[in-house]
Amino acid sequence: MTPYAFLAQVLREKYDVAQEAISLEATLDELGLDSLTVVELLFDVEDEFGIEVPEERATFQTLAEAAALVDELIQAKGP
């Protein structure tokens, strides 16, 4: 599963975000996620992809930016 697809799935299934609200351009703020919710969401992302998101890198706003960061961290981790 791609990082974006995983984010979309968790948002739908765990946070009850409507499918039509989820897009690459949507910001987490617009989707109603406060700071603690974002940290909790990242926890699931880290578990799924076996990565660690450094606190100082967690500055993304949109789902596209979040997915890009996760992609980058997966690449950096290597196979």
Add this chain to the structure above:
Amino acid sequence: MRGRRVLLTGLGFVSPHGEDPAAIFEKICLGESAVRMIRSGTPELGADVLLASIDFEPGDRINKADRIFMARAAQMAVVATGNALEDSGLLIEGRGPEEAEVRMGCGLGGAEILQQAYSTYFAQHSRRVRPTTVPLIMASGPASQVGMCFGMRGPAHTYSVACASSSVAIGEAFRSIRDGYTDVAIAGGAEAMLNDGSVAAWQAVGVIAKEHADGAEASCRPFDLERTGLVLGEGACTLILESEERATARGAEFVAEIVGFGASSDAYKLTEPSVDGQERAIRNALEDAELPADAVGYINAHATGTPAGDPVEIEAIKRAFGAAAQGVAVSSTKSMHGHLVGASGALECAITALALHERCLPPTAHLTAPDPACDLDCVAGVGRDAPELEVALSNSFAFGGSNATLVLRRA
């Protein structure tokens, strides 16, 4: 001490006997026990334990996303409060009164969440504890979530006074209205600590009942010669308290009136009860209500079913009541719903309110061989009609020696 009248205008339950007030009271009066033998914990370490647990599902009261930020106790508190607000007619478009105070009792907070965190650290050898752990384990979680979920913006305070927690919460809410600080308060308690780590800790105290020959259901036997201890329960109960002016102005129906609250400390032992401390709480409560002991028709006892505890409460009642002790009915409904610890006082206060409303005394179930050391009228077996019932007490006596007694009157 006179002040404004305080009326109970709604009750909400998440209890081992269900959520519907009328059905709960009927089961209680029939002497139906919710205690069961349940397999607890992991396959390797678990045990069969007597519990009054709940097959809990928050349903429409809490949306899925919000549940992530609530431990089980907080979820139960929110559902019980929704039920209470609805019962009182105060739930409007999913909100409660904006000015309402919230006062909730809770002993252990998110006990199961703390267990998960320690399991991550010690069993999985990892520091990767979930980010929601801290806000979920707080004992103040239930009060905060109740305020947030229903948009109630008065003070949201938590009372953690072990087994007396929610009696103190109700007592403080009563005082707040009586003394003019607020017109409406949401008071109660929540407890959900039947996770195996907590149960094992309780078993280590040495106060847990053993299975009785008559079956698991009959194992919590306050005042009975064959009592062996308490049975842990879980759940939440919320009471809506309103000033007479507010309740009357909106045409609310009254369940009962709260007329007094008394508290005391033993300053004696951590887990061993004291006649003196309990007697003072009862006396303080009656003095607060400005009522003589012989006005009281029923006492919902704290009596948990431990060999040591029950006779101490009976003796405290005898000393506080004097000659009037022979005329008062006493029962322990813990024989059926178990000991809900931080939620116990609220559940028992609500049952006491229903007893006044229905003029029926809830029984002490499984009381077949009364202990001579518990020689008051302990309403054995099934409920009893009480057409004259006007005033009742609800006792809660905690580990740590904190005692609380509430006085209720028929409204």
